[in-house]
Amino acid sequence: MESSRRKVKLRVKKSIKWFKSWSRIETGRRNIFFQHGARIFLLLALAWLALVLTPGRRTIDPFFDVQAGSVADRDVIAPFDFPVHKSQTELERERREAADRVKPVLEFLPGVRDVAIQEESLFFDLLKKIRSDTLVKKSLVSWNRYLDLTRNQNKKFKIKPVVLQYLYSADSLLTLSDDEIIYLFDPVRSSLLRNRLKDYLVSRLREGIISDAALSRIENEEVLLRRDGEEKVVESSSLNSLSRVIEQSMSEVIDPEYQEVSKSLFVQELRRFIRANIIYNWTETERLRQVAAAAVKPVRDEMVLKDEKILSRGEKVTPEQMERLDNLSAELEKRELVTGEADQIRHGLGIFTVYLLLLLILGIYIYFYQREDYQRFSKLLIIAISFALVLLCSSLILGRPELPGYLIPVAVAAMLIAYLLDDQLAMVATFCLSLMIGVQANFSSYLVLLSLAGGIAAAISVRRIESRRAQYLPILYVAAAYVLVLFAVDFAYRGEDFNTVLRSAGWCTLNATLSTFIAIPLLPLFESVFKITSNFTLLELGDLNRPLLKRLSLEAPGTYHHSLIIGSLAEAAAAGIGANPIYARVASYYHDIGKMRKPEYFIENQSGKPNPHNKLSPKMSSLIIASHVKEGVDLARKARLPECIIDIIREHHGNQPISFFYSKEKEQNPDTTLREGDFCYPGPKPMSKEAAIIMLADAVESASRSLSEPTVSRIKSLIRGLIEAKLRDGQLDYADLTLRDLTRIGDEFFNILIGVHHHRIEYPSSGEKPQDAKGPNSRTKIVSGPDGKDETGGVVLTPREDVD
Structure with missing residues (x-):
């Protein structure tokens, strides 16, 4: 027990020590930490919250345990459109069928005919060359004579050795019998055979010939024949094979006089020169089959639409529904909605x-x-x-x-x-x-x-x-x-x-x-939690029948009227520079509510009554004039006005000097050292555009009342002078206003004031010394101070004037 107490005391001491060390850290560094650190933490927290709230990142309730024939324990609704994929067996079968539907591709080779005719010509040209030899010619004469004598005797003619050497030079002749060779060496017979053979080759090769092996692979099928850049579908049975062409050649009559020899030579030489000029293009056929198989879509024509119910709770799962569930699972994985850790x-x-x-x-x-x-x-x-x-x-x-x-x-x-x-x-x-x-x-x-x-x-x-x-x-x-x-x-x-x-x-x-x-x-x-005032609340506060404004109109009617005019000026100026016009107008209504505590001490509420400042010391008068700011803040807090309105009440005079009473005190006590701060408004300076606008509107409205002849030029000059005075005095340092904004504010003030036709007391130019009013009808003479302000901004008054 005692040890635990010691531990607690030790922890408390460490905490106090840490706090003291932290308190010794430079204030600026602490402010930076709290100012930026909290905001960075807020940014990270919001990003993390957004991640948590992202639907795709959460584990989706899987339904992989559902089986066909089981009873569904939940409703399953499609979260998006997705296709229904075919099963692997179904897909393979359809691809196989698609490949089988591709017709075999046959290619017609036009160059084969020329090669066959060329070889046939070379063969007969060789025979012609052999016959042109002198020794062969003599032998041929004796052969022909002997042939004529023995033709009817059916005697076999023997080739002389002098010819044999030429036969060996043309090995294509070695397979022929002597009778066939003798027939070939007969120029007339040979020419006849040559012509018939060439015609037959040309005609058959023109039609096209396919090899027997290729034909056996496409038997009883339709084929795609490509010839001369064109494609056409033909029956394989209509194609001529090599064996069929040779078989048909046996029925040809070549030489009626020597039928057996000529037919034998014709068939033998046809076999030698003829060849297939239609080939089975296996490579192209396989390529087309692969293309056809690949063209088969892995998905069916049906689509499961978003929000479509796939499965109902308590329903027996059918194979079709199971297939849809499998497809949904695959689509979820594809979209990475169901992923690994x-x-x-x-x-x-x-x-x-x-x-x-x-x-x-x-x-x-x-x-x-x-x-x-x-x-x-x-x-x-x-x-x-x-x-x-x-x-x-x-x-x-x-x-x-x-x-x-x-x-x-x-x-x-x-x-x-x-x-x-x-x-x-x-x-x-x-x-x-x-x-x-x-x-x-x-x-x-x-x-x-x-x-x-x-x-x-x-x-x-x-x-x-x-x-x-x-x-x-x-x-x-x-x-x-x-x-x-x-x-x-x-x-x-x-x-x-x-x-x-x-x-x-x-x-x-x-x-x-x-x-x-x-x-x-x-x-x-x-608004309540974060102490923020919206335009809706401002509109409610701008109701002139609200108790505080109603009281102001009864207890300080001059101040009330003054506030309404400032409200119009401030609203127009705020709208002109992009500030909040509603805020500016409503805050203007309340900016001088502190004058209700002592309304008779402010000139707009005296209405010909004796000026109470005549019985007070200048310092006391200055304190009363400046106190309306503090009194206004107190009244606003009691009335629970928003903080933004209180800020305007506090800032609308800045820290301007009340120069008249300062000068008067100096005259009365020339040997006394005076503190200028005792004759100033408490401040602070305006911190917002709206506060600065109300300060300027307050000065302009008060000063404009003194103009006996409010001409256009005099009003413009007055506005310009007052704005420049506030700018030189530094009252607008924190208001975030540009020179362009100040010009626009002056223009808006002018547009409002030019419509006001009430007679005002004229203000002499800035810097003029106060003078006593002259004449029986002149009770007061108001002279602006260096800042061009009226009673609330350093007005200079004669001993008999009423003080605002």
Whole structure:
């Protein structure tokens, strides 16, 4: 027990020591850690959440244990369109049948005929050469004479040795009998034989001859004969084989006088020279058969459509249903929706990196172009939660095949970000979120385009909302954007029937409606949790019948009227430079509520009554004038006004000096050392565009009341001088306003003031010393201080003037 106490004490001491060492770390380093570290962690957490919510990365409930004949324990609905593949046996059988249907390819060789005729000519030319020899001629004379004498005696003629040497030089003659050789060496007979043989060769080879071996392989089949660049289908039985051609030649009558010898020579020489000129192209035939087999589709003509029920719970599984389940399993594996552990880790890291890069793009944009939102962590949380809500809905919708992707409510995030933060930021966020949804949907570019159109339309529609009745305007914008993209993509690529497109358009309209009805109730919740004020809340605060404004109109009517005019000026100027006009107008209504505590000390509320400042010391008057800022903050907090309104109340005077009372105190006590800070507003300087606009509007409106003749040139000169004075004094250092913005603000002020026709007291030029008012009708003389401001910005007053 004692040892455990010691351990606890030791741990406490270590914790205290660590905290002390941490507290000694340079403040800047700690701020950097907390500022950027938390944001980086938020980015990583959101990327991880998106990965978890990606349907394809989760283990899909398999149905591999289902067998044909068993009872299904669940409903199985097709999550996407997929084809039904043929079984391996069926596919092999169809491919074999397709290959068998390919007809054998026969090639006609036209050059064979020329070769055969050439060889036949060479043979008979050789005979002619032999006959031209002198010795052969003498022998032939004796042969012919002897042949004539013994023809009728059936005597065998013997070849003389002088001829034999020529016969050996032509080995093609060695197989012939003596009678056949004698016949060939007869010029007349030989010429007759030559002509008949050539005619027969030419005619048969023209028709085409196929070898007996090739014909036996294609017997009783149709074949594809390629000849002279053309193809035609013929019966194999119509083709002439070598044996058939030779057999038919035996019926030919060559020489009626010497039938046996001439027929024998004709057949022998025909065998020698004739050859097949139609060949069986086995290589081409096999190639065509392989092509035909490969052309057989592995899938059937039927398709299982998305949302089609494959199996019903409690139903007996048929072989056909089992086949569909097998095909679905194969398709899931193909799409990597069912993977091994290593593949899941690899793919998960890749998807996580994609999400991280997209969020990093958004983070970089916010850091460089929306620095105020980056510095307020609560605003980054709004973006993260909006993303998480949409990604969660997307995961649920994509995980249920019966629900279309058109229902993903991207517009919810776009509207929340646009309502609570900024419409431009909402557009950039929509771009990144749409790409993330596309990754969730297996990189669906179509869904990205739809989401992007709907989200941007929602962000744009928020700009036009200036009343509660207009809060449902996004329904029209988002639905129109969805339907426009839907029809455009369908006409360009998808080509679905019109009823299907109309049904999809109905889903899109439902999405737009649901998104709007989801976003609007979430706004008060987000505003309350994150202390963010939306335009809706500002519109409610701008109701002039609200208790605080009603009280202001009764207790300080001059201040109330002054605030209304500033509201008009600030609203126009904010709209001109791209700031929030609703925020500027409503904040103007409340910026001077602190004057209700002592309204009689401010000139616009005196209405001819004695000036109470005449009885006070300058320092006390300065404290009363400056206190309306603190009093206004206290009243605003009691009324639970939003922090953004309180910021305007606190900043609308900056840290300007109340120069009149400072000068008066100096006159009364010339030997006393005065602290200028005792005669200044507490500040801080305006930190937003709207606060700076209200500061300028306050100065311009107050100064314009002093113009006895508010001509165009005098009003322009007054506005320009006051803006330049605030700029020189450094009051606009933190307002993020450009010179172009200041010029535009001045133009908008001029447009409003030129329409005001009330007579105002004229302000002398800047730097003029205060003078006593002269004449019986002149009770006061207001002189602007160096900064050109009225009672709230360093006004110089005579001893008898009323002080605001």
